[in-house]
Structure formats: structure tokens, C-alpha cells
Amino acid sequence: MLIPLIAGHRDRNVIRTASLSLTILASALMAVPAIAILLGGDPVAITAYAPAGLFSIGFFIDKLAAFFILIIAVVSACIALYSIEYVKHMEGESRRNLFCGCMNLFIFAMVLVVASANTIAFFLFWELMAASSFLLVMYEYDGRGTARAGIFYFVMTHLSTLFVLFGIILLWVETGSFAIASLTGAPTLMVTLAFLSLFLGFSIKGGIIPFHKWLPYAHPASPTPISALMSAVMLKIAVYGLIRFLITVFSPELWWGILILVFGTISGVLGVIYALKEHNIKAMLAYSSIENIGIIFMGIGLFVILSAADLPLLATIALLGALFHSLNHAIFKSLLFLTAGSVIKATHTRNIEQMGGLIHRMPKTAGLFFVGSLGVAAIPPLNGFASELLILIAFFTSVTEVEPLVKVLLFVCLALFAMTSALTTSCFVKAFGTVFLGMPRSARGENAHEVKALMLIGPGILAVACVFLGLFALQIIVWAGFSVPMPDMLLVGLLLILMLVLTYVALYFTSPRTIRVSDTWGCGAPSQKAGSEYTAHGFSQPLFMIFSSLYRTQITNDREFYDEPRAIFKSGTAEIRLLKVFEEYIYLPIAMQFRRLATTIARIQNGCLDTYVLYVFITVIALLVFLGWSV
Amino acid sequence: MSSIEFILYLVINTAVVLLVAPLFMSLLKKVKAKTQGRQGPPLLQTYYMIAKLFQKEAICSPNSSWIMRVAPYMNMAAILIAALFVPLVFVPGSVGGIGNIILFLYLLTLGRFFMALGGLDAGSAFGGMGSSREMSIAAIIEPTTIIVFAALAFAFKSLNIFDMVFASAATSVLATPTLILIAISLFIILIVETGQVPVDNPETHLELTMIHEGMYLEQSGRNLALMELSSAVKFTLLMALITNLIFPIGIALTLTVAGIMIAVVLFVIKASVLTVIIGLFESSIAKTRFFQLPNLFTMAFFFSTLIIIIEVFT
Numbered sequence: 010m011l012i013p014l015i016a017g018h019r020d021r022n023v024i025r026t027a028s029l030s031l032t033i034l035a036s037a038l039m040a041v042p043a044i045a046i047l048l049g050g051d052p053v054a055i056t057a058y059a060p061a062g063l064f065s066i067g068f069f070i071d072k073l074a075a076f077f078i079l080i081i082a083v084v085s086a087c088i089a090l091y092s093i094e095y096v097k098h099m100e101g102e103s104r105r106n107l108f109c110g111c112m113n114l115f116i117f118a119m120v121l122v123v124a125s126a127n128t129i130a131f132f133l134f135w136e137l138m139a140a141s142s143f144l145l146v147m148y149e150y151d152g153r154g155t156a157r158a159g160i161f162y163f164v165m166t167h168l169s170t171l172f173v174l175f176g177i178i179l180l181w182v183e184t185g186s187f188a189i190a191s192l193t194g195a196p197t198l199m200v201t202l203a204f205l206s207l208f209l210g211f212s213i214k215g216g217i218i219p220f221h222k223w224l225p226y227a228h229p230a231s232p233t234p235i236s237a238l239m240s241a242v243m244l245k246i247a248v249y250g251l252i253r254f255l256i257t258v259f260s261p262e263l264w265w266g267i268l269i270l271v272f273g274t275i276s277g278v279l280g281v282i283y284a285l286k287e288h289n290i291k292a293m294l295a296y297s298s299i300e301n302i303g304i305i306f307m308g309i310g311l312f313v314i315l316s317a318a319d320l321p322l323l324a325t326i327a328l329l330g331a332l333f334h335s336l337n338h339a340i341f342k343s344l345l346f347l348t349a350g351s352v353i354k355a356t357h358t359r360n361i362e363q364m365g366g367l368i369h370r371m372p373k374t375a376g377l378f379f380v381g382s383l384g385v386a387a388i389p390p391l392n393g394f395a396s397e398l399l400i401l402i403a404f405f406t407s408v409t410e411v412e413p414l415v416k417v418l419l420f421v422c423l424a425l426f427a428m429t430s431a432l433t434t435s436c437f438v439k440a441f442g443t444v445f446l447g448m449p450r451s452a453r454g455e456n457a458h459e460v461k462a463l464m465l466i467g468p469g470i471l472a473v474a475c476v477f478l479g480l481f482a483l484q485i486i487v488w489a490g491f492s493v494p495m496p497d498m499l500l501v502g503l504l505l506i507l508m509l510v511l512t513y514v515a516l517y518f519t520s521p522r523t524i525r526v527s528d529t530w531g532c533g534a535p536s537q538k539a540g541s542e543y544t545a546h547g548f549s550q551p552l553f554m555i556f557s558s559l560y561r562t563q564i565t566n567d568r569e570f571y572d573e574p575r576a577i578f579k580s581g582t583a584e585i586r587l588l589k590v591f592e593e594y595i596y597l598p599i600a601m602q603f604r605r606l607a608t609t610i611a612r613i614q615n616g617c618l619d620t621y622v623l624y625v626f627i628t629v630i631a632l633l634v635f636l637g638w639s640v
Numbered sequence: 641m642s643s644i645e646f647i648l649y650l651v652i653n654t655a656v657v658l659l660v661a662p663l664f665m666s667l668l669k670k671v672k673a674k675t676q677g678r679q680g681p682p683l684l685q686t687y688y689m690i691a692k693l694f695q696k697e698a699i700c701s702p703n704s705s706w707i708m709r710v711a712p713y714m715n716m717a718a719i720l721i722a723a724l725f726v727p728l729v730f731v732p733g734s735v736g737g738i739g740n741i742i743l744f745l746y747l748l749t750l751g752r753f754f755m756a757l758g759g760l761d762a763g764s765a766f767g768g769m770g771s772s773r774e775m776s777i778a779a780i781i782e783p784t785t786i787i788v789f790a791a792l793a794f795a796f797k798s799l800n801i802f803d804m805v806f807a808s809a810a811t812s813v814l815a816t817p818t819l820i821l822i823a824i825s826l827f828i829i830l831i832v833e834t835g836q837v838p839v840d841n842p843e844t845h846l847e848l849t850m851i852h853e854g855m856y857l858e859q860s861g862r863n864l865a866l867m868e869l870s871s872a873v874k875f876t877l878l879m880a881l882i883t884n885l886i887f888p889i890g891i892a893l894t895l896t897v898a899g900i901m902i903a904v905v906l907f908v909i910k911a912s913v914l915t916v917i918i919g920l921f922e923s924s925i926a927k928t929r930f931f932q933l934p935n936l937f938t939m940a941f942f943f944s945t946l947i948i949i950i951e952v953f954t
Contacts, residue, residue, distance in 0.1 A: 366763075368705040375705075388753050389746050401742045405793045413953055420787060420948055424941070427786035428779060434749055435775035438756045442771065447763030448703050483737075494799070496737025501721065501747075504738075508717035512866070520694040520862040524709070529701040529762045529858060543760065543768020551776035555934050 036086035046075035069126035091467030115141040128177040158230035165223040172210030179203035215247035218276040228295035233350025241343035263317040270310025276303030277429040330399030337392040341384030344471035348378040355457035365450035380472040382437040395482035443545040649732040661872035662686035671919025693865035701762040711758030712866035718751035729903035739802040759855035766847040770854020788825040809888040837922040
């Protein structure tokens with residue numbers, strides 16, 4: 010089953026279009042068996058390579074893995090379709106082929122991570138995924154800030170790998186095997202440590218606050234298809250890892266769930282609060298991804314809490330919500346990234362303050378971005394709402410069931426969840442309003458043109474999926490063999506159309522149908538200027554003020570005066586600076602410590618050949634002694 | 641049988657809410673005018689105004705797009721569906737999850753989303769200001785709203801508003817202490833969601849101080865009529881949520897013509913009383929400064945959380 014895939018992905022010598030077409034074909038091939046397994050087919054197990062007893066690489070695809078493979082397949086196919094056109098406009102003649110190859114390798118690695126049957130394979134492909142994505146982030150290696158973003162990404166992603174490896178080793182110490190199989194008995198200290206280590210690894214990869222800082226750097230720096238792939242799919246691999254280990258390996262305890270829930274809630278709220286102040290469109294979407302991963306983690310945390318409280322039915326709803334939100338987020342976020350990429354290509358800027366009025370110049374892209382905004386803002390009856398609804402239902406129902414103290418925690422998290430959702434709506438009203446509505450805010454916005462057809466078809470499919478997954482949410486879940494007490498979104502959709510038609514018909518027959526076009530009132534000014542429009546900064550200013558303590562702005566105000574009573578002003582500077590809290594208080598101190606350590610160690614590396622020969626000699630002696638000792 | 645009943649419910653509920661909604665807007669203005677020593681508009685004024693606006697052509701800015709033209713319709717449709725979730729005069733059995741309290745909340749968001757985008761569409765500074773403020777207020781009141789709704793779900797052991805009203809109507813005990821506390825929270829939510837004093841002043845004629853009206857400042861003619869009507873419907877259905885949950889006397893549990901007639905009359909009386917209370921409340925306090933609002937909301941939030949904690953630990 011996987012063999013045509015490997016052929017398709019590895020083919021770097023054929024021209025780019027063929028390569029990307031093969032990606033689409035392979036994705037389609039991958040989606041078919043995945044759907045078959047999801048609908049009750051038997052799990053597939055393949056042993057690919059087993060040189061020695063313990064070290065084998067095997068694949069195992071059950072419903073969970075099939076679900077995530079489906080996510081990868083759908084999103085990759087659409088992104089590949091978009092890339093066929095996008096790559097033509099990329100810089101760097103010789104690098105473009107490599108780009109397609111790397112992208113395919115990246116997708117391939119992600120599929121293999123999900124399909125891995127044991128921890129060795131899981132780790133190997135995890136690392137492959139990290140390495141190939143790093144190369145892709147560094148595509149525009151001479152761009153401003155790319156190197157910094159690349160290094161940041163490289164360090165963070167390897168920290169993640171390190172913790173995953175540590176967790177895997179701890180599990181191996183506990184069980185003596187590399188299989189992803191369930192542990193028996195109550196969690197020992199070793200198992201708890203393994204969980205914490207894995208959780209940390211997956212959190213870093215998933216961009217959970219406070220380990221999120223690589224996302225808003227790496228996403229703007231990398232080419233659009235890669236931002237879309239990383240945000241929509243790669244973060245989901247972390248989610249997959251967490252769910253896989255929680256379900257298959259561990260038998261989680263209550264506090265694990267609380268830990269996941271609390272981290273999820275913090276990421277959700279802070280993610281969207283940071284997204285609000287971001288006016289680089291890609292960084293804004295990256296923060297929004299952090300928020301959505303937070304929501305998914307909340308679902309998972311709730312699942313663990315409810316499982317531990319022995320409420321399997323509610324736990325299933327929470328887990329379904331988390332999984333469904335993974336799928337939905339993959340779809341609307343790749344849609345948003347791709348359309349944002351089109352906008353960036355048309356306007357040559359990432360700053361939303363310089364766009365505006367694009368709905369007249371790029372109407373189709375605007376429509377697609379609009380669907381994505383509705384999805385991410387959890388507006389019924391689209392898909393983002395359907396999955397958040399599942400998690401909310403789990404919250405609402407579980408508060409009557411669990412023990413009192415957990416109840417209070419759940420209420421607090423529920424309130425913050427609701428705020429996250431409402432802030433996201435505000436954030437995307439701002440994004441859509443500033444990018445597409447009103448008048449062009451700069452010449453760049455004025456000269457924009459609609460993109461080519463392929464760059465519309467790829468996101469177009471995703472937009473259709475957004476609407477479809479929203480309307481048929483209940484039917485899909487029932488089809489997959491679960492029953493949930495959730496409203497029928499199809500009925501809501503039909504009622505919406507009915508009400509729209511009724512309103513329209515009622516007005517059609519009762520009032521005049523003409524629309525007169527006349528200038529916006531500009532307070533008496535002869536013509537309205539773009540400068541008088543409400544800006545994105547202005548839009549988020551109220552929330553900015555309200556959450557000012559969270560943004561940690563630093564206001565410095567130095568004044569000099571001519572006289573003693575400080576009345577006659579001479580000169581001065583005033584500055585409002587946004588503190589990068591996590592970077593300045595967490596990341597940099599840790600990095601500084603490591604740097605100090607590294608400088609100490611670097612003294613050993615003096616660059617002289619004879620010293621190195623001495624090191625080799627000492628090593629050999631040490632090895633000999635050690636081997637002699639053990640024999 | 642149940643589907644016929646449900647279709648009848650759709651027709652009756654929508655018709656009743658559309659017919660009575662403008663009345664309460666005029667009544668509210670009348671009460672406020674009376675307290676200020678003015679005569680106030682006649683009770684049918686809002687009907688006249690909407691009828692007049694329907695006869696006028698719509699004017700759109702050359703900068704605006706389909707968003708501004710679609711927004712009034714989408715907003716109206718969203719509010720009308722939300723209105724189906726709150727039984728005004730008759731409680732049917734729920735079909736397909738209609739009546740789900742979470743969905744109800746998000747349908748209001750759907751309307752607001754389109755309204756806010758409509759405000760940004762013409763490129764006018766006032767529209768953007770209105771949208772920005774409305775979205776900010778909506779975001780910070782949301783935790784309180786969800787907590788109160790969760791408290792409702794907690795108290796009635798159901799997520800469905802139909803079940804809640806049914807349970808409330810079926811019990812002989814009128815209002816339990818919990819319900820009265822929840823009613824106070826719902827009252828705060830009503831004030832905030834419908835943009836009344838102290839959050840927003842619907843009487844203002846100064847664009848700079850507008851919040852809710854600011855968003856549809858650019859709308860005109862029939863589109864403006866839709867916006868005004870949808871605001872009135874939203875006001876009525878949030879009032880219905882309070883009255884029918886706390887004081888469900890007269891609401892019809894079976895479908896009979898006489899029962900519906902009585903229910904309509906009783907609903908108008910109950911909602912009028914509530915409107916008078918809201919009017920007096922508004923007249924007794926001043927509008928709060930915008931950036932003082934979070935304090936007010938934080939108080940509302942802790943108040944609602946307190947209810948929950950009392951509920952949880954007793």
C-alpha cells in the first residue's frame with residue numbers, strides 16, 4: 010500500500026509539476042485505504058525492516074493513525090495543487106526542484122511518523138520530519154530574518170526531538186521493548202517521567218505556550234506552502250503523538266489531564282491575545298495556530314480527566330472534539346495560509362496595514378479567505394464551530410459529574426475557552442476587514458491582481474471541505490460509528506437558507522429594489538481618503554488596552570526641563586515598547602546559560618591537529634580499559 | 641406528528657417575535673422619556689419607522705462590496721434562527737438539537753460577525769470604530785455569558801432551552817434562589833448584548849459615542865430597517881429567555897389555539913414589565929466610560945461564578 014507512495018515522493022528528477030502531481034496522486038491513494046480503515050476496516054500492520062530482534066521498523070495503521078493520514082492526505086493534495094502555480098513565482102532557479110523534493114520528503118516523513126508501529130520508527134521519522142522541515146524553512150536563506158528564524162526553529166525542534174527521545178528511552182528502561190504497547194499496572198515514577206518528557210516534546214512541537222516562540226518566527230520566514238503544511242499538518246503530528254501515547258501506552262491519571270488542560274487553556278487564551286496584536290498576516294495565523302492547538306489540548310485534557318473520573322461516554326465526546334478539531338483546523342488553517350500567500354504575492358507585503366480594498370481586486374481569493382475566517386472564528390454552521398461545539402458540550406455536561414474541585418477548574422477553563430473563541434472572532438473580523446474591505450491603504454494594495462486558477466482551486470477544495478465538514482458534522486460522526494448529543498448542523502444550515510430566502514422574498518415584494526451608489530460620508534470633507542479609515546491597530550486598541558497587563562508594554566518617558574520646578578520643557582523621548590515576555594524572561598536566560606557552558610567547553614576545541622590526535626588516543630585507551638574491565 | 645408540530649412552532653414563534661419585537665423598543669424609549677419628564681414616542685413608533693424605512697431605497701458606498709449588502713440579511717437570518725431557540729409562547733419537543741444553548745450563543749455571534757464586517761466595509765472611520773468596540777465588548781462579556789449558560793445547564797441538567805423552559809413550567813415552585821441569581825446574571829447579559837446603558841447608549845446621536853449603531857451607520861433604507869428589526873428581535877428574545885425560564889406562567893405546553901392566544905397576551909405583559917424595569921434601570925444610572933467596562937464585566941463574571949460555586953458546593 011505504501012510502496013507507490015515512496016516512489017511518488019522520492020522522485021526528484023522529474024520536473025516539478027510531475028513531482029507535485031505525483032504528490033496529489035499519492036495523497037489520493039493514501040486517502041482511500043485511510044477512509045476504508047476509518048469506516049471499520051481491519052488495521053494494517055507491515056514490518057518493513059528488521060535487522061535485529063529489538064531494532065525493527067514496522068508500520069501499523071489503525072483508526073487513529075488512519076484518521077491522521079487522512080488529514081495529511083487531504084491537506085497535502087490541496088497544497089501541492091496550489092504549489093504547482095506558486096513554485097513558478099518563487100526565487101532561486103536551482104533550488105526550486107529541491108524545494109519540491111524536500112516538500113515531498115517532509116510529507117512522506119509525516120505519514121511515516123503516524124504509521125509507525127514502534128518507538129524506534131517513530132523517533133527516526135520524527136527526526137526526518139524535523140530535518141526536512143528545517144531545510145524548507147531555510148528556503149529563502151538570504152532573506153532578512155530567515156537565518157534567525159531558521160536557527161530558532163532548529164533549536165526548538167531538536168529540543169522537542171530530545172525530549173521525545175528521552176521519553177522513549179525511559180519507556181524502554183521500564184518495559185525493555187520499543188513497541189508502542191500498553192503498560193500494565195499503576196504508573197511508576199519512571200512512567201510518569203516518561204509521560205512528562207513526551208508531553209514536553211510534543212508541546213514544543215505543537216507550539217504550546219510557553220514553548221511556542223518558534224512558530225511566529227518560522228512561519229513568516231518560510232514559503233507559503235510550507236507555512237501551510239507546518240501549521241496545518243506538522244502541529245497535528247504532535248497532537249497525534251500525544252493522543253497515541255496517552256491511549257495506547259499509558260493509563261493516565263487525573264493530574265495528567267489537568268496538566269494538559271491547563272497548558273491548553275493558557276495557549277488558547279494567550280495565543281489569540283498575541284494574534285490580535287500581530288499585523289504580519291502570517292505571524293497572526295501562526296499565533297492563531299497556537300490558539301487552536303491549545304483548544305485541541307483542552308479537548309485531550311478533558312478526555313483524560315473524564316477517563317480518570319470513569320465517564321467513558323463524555324470522555325469520548327471530548328476526544329472526538331479534539332480529533333475533529335485537528336481535522337478542521339488542518340483544513341481551515343491551510344486554506345487561510347494559502348489565501349494569505351496569494352495576497353502576499355499580489356501585494357508584496359505581509360503587513361495587513363498596507364493592504365485593504367482587496368475584495369474588489371481579488372474577489373475570489375477574498376471569498377476563500379472569508380470561508381476560512383468563518384471556520385476559524387467558529388461561526389455556525391461551519392466546521393470550526395462543529396468541533397468546538399463538541400468540546401463545549403463535553404465541558405457543559407461534565408461539570409455536573411466530576412468532583413467539586415475539578416468542577417471549579419473546569420468552569421474557569423470553560424470561561425477562558427469562551428473568551429478565546431470570542432477573541433478569535435474579533436481577530437478575524439479585523440484581519441478580513443483590514444485586508445479585504447474598505448479602501449487600499451497603500452499603493453501596494455491598489456496594484457494587486459487576482460491570482461491564477463490553480464492557486465484558487467487548491468484553497469477552493471479546502472473551502473468546500475470547510476462547509477461540508479460543518480454541515481455534515483453529525484452525519485460524519487455517526488457514520489464513523491459514534492453517537493453524540495450534538496445538534497444537527499445540516500438543519501441549522503437549511504434553516505439559515507430558509508430564513509435568508511424568506512427575508513429576501515419578503516423585502517423583494519415590499520420595498521424598492523434599487524441600490525444607489527454614493528460616497529461614504531467623510532464628515533464634510535470633499536473626498537474620503539484611505540488615511541481616515543479605521544486601521545488594524547485602531548481596531549484592536551480596545552482589547553490591547555484591556556489586556557495591557559498581558560502584553561507587558563514598557564513605557565519609558567524621559568524629559569528634560571530648563572528650570573527647577575519642571576515647567577519649561579526642553580527636550581525628551583517617550584517610547585512604548587512591547588516586551589517579548591517569553592523571549593526575554595525564559596528563552597534568553599536559558600540560552601545564555603548554555604552559551605556560557607558552551608564557551609567553557611569550546612576551550613577544548615583549540616583547532617590544532619595534534620590536540621585532536623591526543624583526544625583520539627585518550628579515547629582509544631579509555632575504551633580499551635573499559636572493554637578490558639567488562640570482559 | 642412531531643414534525644408537523646415543529647413546523648407549526650417555527651411559524652408561530654417567528655411570527656410572534658417579529659410582530660411584538662418593535663413594541664418593546666418603543667416602550668423602552670417611552671419609559672426613559674417619562675423618567676426624564678418628556679412625552680416620548682407613541683408605542684407604535686418603531687413599527688412606523690421600520691415600515692417607512694422599508695419603502696426607501698438603499699444607498700451604498702462605492703468602496704463597499706457584497707459584504708455590506710449581504711450583512712443585513714445574514715444578520716436578520718441569524719437572529720431569526722436564534723429566535724427559534726427560545727420558545728416564546730409554546731414549547732415543542734426538540735428536533736435535531738434546535739434549542740441547544742451553546743448553538744444559540746454562537747448564532748448571535750454569527751449575526752455579530754456579519755454586522756461588524758458590514759461596519760468595516762464602507763471604509764468609514766465610524767463604522768470601524770463601532771465594529772471594533774462591539775467585538776471587544778462581545779469578547780470580554782463572553783466568559784460571563786458562558787458561565788451563566790453553564791449554570792443554567794447545571795441547574796436544569798440539560799443543554800436544551802426547550803427542556804429548561806419545559807422543566808421550569810412543569811414545576812410548582814416558582815423561582816428557586818439559584819434561578820433568581822441566574823436571572824440577575826442574565827439581566828446583565830441582556831444589557832450588554834443589546835447595547836443598553838451603561839454599556840452603550842442607543843439614544844445617542846453622536847457617532848463618536850456609538851457602539852452598536854456605529855456598525856450600521858452606513859446602512860440605509862431597507863437594509864437599515866433589517867438591522868433595526870434584528871436588534872429589536874434580539875432584545876425580545878433575550879427578554880423571553882429570562883421571563884420564560886424564571887416566570888414561565890402561561891406558556892403553552894400543548895398546541896391549542898386558545899392556549900397560544902393566552903400565552904401571547906401573557907408574554908406581552910411579562911415582557912412589558914421587564915422592559916419597564918430595564919427602562920427604569922437605565923434611567924437610574926449613567927453610561928460608563930468604555931475602558932471602565934471591563935471592571936463592570938469582571939464584577940458580573942465573579943458574581944456568576946459565585947452562583948456556580950454555591951451550586952457546586954451545596
